[in-house]
Amino acid sequence: MQLQVALDVLDLPSALTLANQVSEHVDILELGTPLVKSAGIAAVSAIKAAHPDKLVFADLKTADAGELEAALAFEAGADLVTVMGTVDDDTIRGAVAAGRKYGKQVVADMIGVVDGRVARIQEVAKLGVSFVEIHAGLDEQARPGYSIQQLLEDGRLAGVPFSIAGGVKVDTIGAVREAGAVVAVAGGAIYNATDPGAAAAELKKHATR
Template identity: 60%
Template sequence: MKLQVAIDLLTTEAALEVAGQVAEYVDIIELGTPLIKAEGLSAVTAIKNAHPDKLVFADLKTMDAGELEADIAFKAGADLVTVLGAADDSTIAGAVKAAKAHSKGIVVDLIGVADKVTRAKEVRALGAKFVEMHAGLDEQAQPGFDLNALLLAGTEARVPFSVAGGVKLATIADVQKAGADVAVAGSAIYGAADPALAAKQLRAAIN
């Protein structure tokens, strides 16, 4: 199982600092949507230039103009780009077309999708590299949020998947047991007092 750090900071400088601290322990470096909105795709280029051996994940959460937006991100240095699972099939197919042209990948984010299992199978058939079983920050803050619903959906879908939302040292074993291909840790790493140590502990828990 790969480890992905989701960096939801708001400046390229801060993202580069965290990425530099944790790069040796992670496989994928994700630039979160707030960061890309604040700094633009130059942040993606900066991270890729600093860490050319890592997969760089641009969390665009594209909802329309899939081919165009994915193409822009791939040209900026992204290896993986997100399209929302709620988007029209044509949007996802367009993004996949751009990915194939660049030999890169599209990840379909199922945040807000009620029937994640069915949609996961549909978007995989459209060419998604993998799907992200994702609970956003707002959903995680609600009373009664439970990571197990995401894990169950991933297991039932039987397609390559990542899990994002509540992944931390206490839950990483459950994520791996569910068969996830990628564990996405955000605040558990970048919000830690020692991001490098947090990433190292998560890596060790996986291995």
């Protein structure tokens, strides 16, 4: 299972600093949506230039013009981009077409999908995405009683390649691996740590056991 770090900061210098701290211990560097909106698509190029040996994930959360937006990210150096799993199927197909053109990967982000999530995961998987990200956003995670377990159960039931984002930390990453995820996405467990590099190293150790 690969480990992805969400660079959920708001400016490029902070993103580069965080990437430098953790890159040794992670497989995928994700530019979070707020970072892309704040710093622009050029931030993708900057992260890729600084870490050419890492996969760079542009979390665009595309909702329309899938082929166009995916192409923008791929041309900037992204290896993976996200398209929303809730959108029109043709938007997803467009992003996938761009992925095929550039030899890159498209990920369907299921944030906001709760009812019928397993069925929708299976539908979007058939549209050609590389894998599906089963994702609980920060607002959902902040609700009382939130648990990562439902994400894991939906991943098991869907039976397609998936990643998990939303509450991945040292005490849950083992369960993410056992559920069969291809990627575990960690955000706050790394960037809120006193030593992000050490936090990433510990997560990576649990991801690969």
